[in-house]
Amino acid sequence: MTTSQVLYVEDDPVNAMLMQGILELHPGCSLLVARSGAEARQRVTQERVDLLLCDLRLPDIGGDELLAQLRAAGLPEGVPALLVTAESEFVASQLARRHGFDGYWSKPLDVAATLRSLEHWLGKR
Structure with a gap:
């Protein structure tokens, strides 16, 4: 079984650590973290990404x-992209739709809901 690679663009180490903890509950999933836009651009040229999570x-x-x-920079169109934000659901949905994201996750993350959503987005590959 191929491991799914999730790229999380997040500058807050605590949020990155929390996401790591959530993804550890999903077998066959590994987390790549980019702490800036520049690092994320570099990652997508060097690594396969199956799901993009992006902090606002x-x-x-x-x-x-x-x-x-x-x-x-090379992230394929078929790779789902989700905005991850503490903004209200209304603002998050507007921003996600306006900027081409497939959806969004609201912080603080609900672990069970995040795992279900993760399964949904990785299942679309």
Whole structure:
């Protein structure tokens, strides 16, 4: 079985650690973390990514603006992309739709709901 690679673009080490803990509950899944837009652009040129998770507030670029750059850098169109944000559900859904994301996850993350969503998005591959 091939391991699914999830790229999480997140500058907060605590949030990255929490996501790692959630993904450890999903067998066959590994987490790659990029702490900036620049690092994420580099990752998509060097690694296979099966799911992109992108925080909204990054040190060098807005997460909502980053997806187009990652697609241009080589992230395939078929790879699902989710915005991960503490914004309200309404704002998150508007931002996700406006910037080409397939969906969003709201912080704080609900572990069970996140695992179900993870299964859904990785199952679309």
